[in-house]
Amino acid sequence: MHEKIGRVYARVVADLKEYGMAVIAFFVYAVIVNLLFHAFCPLVIFCGFPCPGCGISRATVCFLTGRWKMAWQLNPVIFPIVACAAYFGLNRYLLGRKARGMKALLAVILVLLFVVYCVRMYLYFPGRAPYVYIEHNLLARIFPFYEQILHECGILW
Secondary structure, eight states, X not given: OHHHHHHHHHHHHHHHHHHHHHHHHHHHHHHHHHHHHSOOOHHHHHHSOOOTTTTHHHHHHHHHTTOHHHHHHHOTTHHXXXXXXXXXXXXXXXXXXXXXXXXXXXXXXXXXXXXXXXXXXXXXXXXXXXXXXXXXXXXXXXXXXXXXXHHHTTSOO
16 A cells, blocks of 8 residues: 555656646746736736636635535536546546546537637626626736727627
């Protein structure tokens, strides 16, 4: 049993060594953009519109704390994401083998994210959070006419 735990530990440590800087860079990005822009999503920061992954971070926290109904409401794609992550983790770390079909699973998740995004943008934008337009975005700060164009195109009213 100790030998199996040692192998799992070794695989986790190896991945942390290989991808640790990327994880650190991600967290540094998250802290900096939250301090500067009070947002996390690059799309929201840049143009003020929610992205297809909108709600995933909050849904992850809700999922991990057992608030599954709230996680579903924030973004139902969290459930296939967690299932995919569990499948990957089981194969990679516990069984020590390659998780087959990951590219296809990730492609399905991306399609699901896009479909949910389109449906929710149609149903809720711009009146229900988190599907709202954020006025203080970079494009609006750089180009004073940006929001006027959005109004004239019928995107905002």
